[in-house]
Amino acid sequence: MEKILVANRGEIALRVMRSAREMGIKTVAVYSEADRNALHVRYADEAVCIGPAPSAQSYLLADRIIEACLKTGAMGIHPGYGFLSENADFARKVKAAGLILIGPSPEAMEIMGNKLSAKAAALKYNIPMVPGTEEAVTDIGEAQKRALEVGFPILIKAAAGGGGKGMRIVEKPEDFVEQMDLAVSEATSAFGDGSVFIERYVSSPRHIEIQVLGDNYGNIVHLFERDCSVQRRHQKVVEEAPSSVLSPELRQKMGESAVNAARSCNYTGAGTVEFILDENLDFFFLEMNTRLQVEHPVTEMITGIDLVKEQIKIARGEKLNFRQEDLKIKGHAIEVRVYAEDPANNFLPDIGNLKTYITPKGPGIRVDDGFEQGMDIPIYYDPMIAKLVSYGKDRTEAIERMIRAIDEYQITGIQTTLAFGKFVMQHHAFVSGKFDTHFVGKYFKPEYLQSGNEDEAMIAALLGTLFMKEQNRNASIPQAVQSGSNWKKNRKEY
Structure with a gap:
């Protein structure tokens, strides 16, 4: 493939194009009228x-995209994530x-695109499932x-969807019928499919995902895990790799299960x-996403491993040039999604x-974005501005670098989730690694980010710092909480 079309926008379109350019591949951008001056x-x-x-x-019109591909002589299409990536x-x-x-087969998409058929496929390999229907x-x-x-x-x-739509927690038998009706109605409205299923509710879950790669010759490997447990409205906002709670033995078991899940649908690509x-460190299959994930940088x-380059190589018929035993974890990475949202x-x-x-710049910092100063954030698309990634020799250094990077990131004109990201990095639950998907509900209050309620926010920050200091006595206290810190006075800028 000497030329590919990227059927997406924003930071992921740029991300794909940069890897393609390094491979000597020309790229074609597609854009809506709102994105005429976009960076991609x-x-x-x-x-x-x-x-x-x-x-x-625009971005959901398959025929227009294919027409643009044929018109420009591009040989392949990279869909990124979102839009048509799992269609x-x-x-x-x-x-x-x-x-x-540049992605998996339509058959694999269909099997894993429905949670029930995905569960049926995974059961063939005895992958653990949450008890339910x-x-x-x-x-x-x-x-x-x-x-x-x-x-x-x-x-x-909901069998056909995600993102928390068509999902209901039912605490008591007498509430079942009402919640069932609401779940079916929401699933029908969101996905055009009212099918639902029942699972035991895991009260304190961690959300752990395993990255896999498969070529067209039956070779499938996993690239370890990402912990995506800090979420709001069932959507991820902070991700890290590796997880702070997985032992080498558990990592191996989960990795093998992930490879088997991919094998169950003859999966190719990323x-x-x-x-x-759960709280007992028992794991259960949830679903498979048949595309590149937003949080793929922490795995990289x-x-x-450049996952985009591997996708392209696999799509043009190349074999994976590494085996499972060749892959090693080196260091620790954290991603904070920077949204044009008001966490307060x-x-x-x-x-x-x-x-x-x-x-921000400097050692161990990566920013994947699609904006520059003076641009408008359009109302029509996902409000993510950037993915801020820190890397360190260990988790402590990755956290310290993330705090420093958030302090350096300057955005005015809109509200963003940067201050929330810093709150997470400095909270004792995150620093200790003892948190689950209820982190926001348990620990976060909007007033912690408001200028009139600084004491509670400083307490949370100091608790995190004290724990970090105790865990790593040789590490210096993060600049954000030292005497004379700019943390309090600068928060209003976020």
Whole structure:
């Protein structure tokens, strides 16, 4: 492939294009009218406008994207993540047009795109499952009976979706029917499919995912885990690799299960197998994402593997040039997603103009973004501005560098989640590694980020610092909490 089209926008489009350029591959950008002056459009060798600003009239139009690919002579399409990246119909259309999709087969997408068929595939390899139903629930009476067998609290989940939509926690049997109706209605509205299933509710889960790569010759490896347990509205905001709670033995077991999950659908390319880890460190299969993940940089940092380059190599028929035993974890990486959201106002999106936009630099810092100073944050798309990644020789150094990077990151004109990211980095629960997916609900209060309530925020920060100092007596206290720190007076800028 001498030329590829990147069917996406923003930071992920730039991320793909940079790896392609290093490989000597030319790139084609597609863009909506709202993105005419976007960085990915300027960076690409060619660019094609595919429609108005709304994604339903541009980035989600498979035929327009394929037409742009054929028009420019590109041989393959990299879908990034989101938009059409997990759309099996799009994958079939790409193949029918004589083009190459830099991703898995449409069949693999379909199997893993539905949680029930994904569970059925994984069961063939005896991958642990959360107790619950293995089929879609249709009869309310039978569903109630099965819920009692599983035991309350239970979780009702949409079979066809994610992101917390069509999901309901039911604490008591008397609430089941009402919550079941709400889950089905929401799933139908969000995904056009009201199928739901029941699982035992794991009360204190860690969200652990395993990165996998598979070529077209049956070779599949895993690139270790990412801990994605700090979430808001069931969506990740902080990720790290490796996890602070996995032993080498547990890591091996989860890695083998992830490889088997990929093998169950003849998976090719980069994918992620997600697991729930309970308070007893027992793990259960959750789902598989058949694309590149937002948080893939932390895996790249600890393995030295460029996942985008591997995707392209696999798509053009090359074998993996490394084996499982060749892969080692080196150091620790953390990613904080920088959203144009106001964490002091329930993380509501906050669009506007980037009046100031200066990114951090220095040892161990990586910023994947798609904006520059003076640009507007459009209302039509996901509000993520950037992915801020820190890397260190160990977890302590990665945390310290992240705190320093957040302090250096200057954004004005809009509200962002940077202050929240710093709150997480300095909280004793995160520093100790003793946290779960309820971190935000347990520990975060919007007033901690408001100027009138600094004492509680400083207490949380100091607790984190004291724990870090005790864990690593030879490490210096992070600059953010030393005497004379700018942390308090500068928070209003975020």
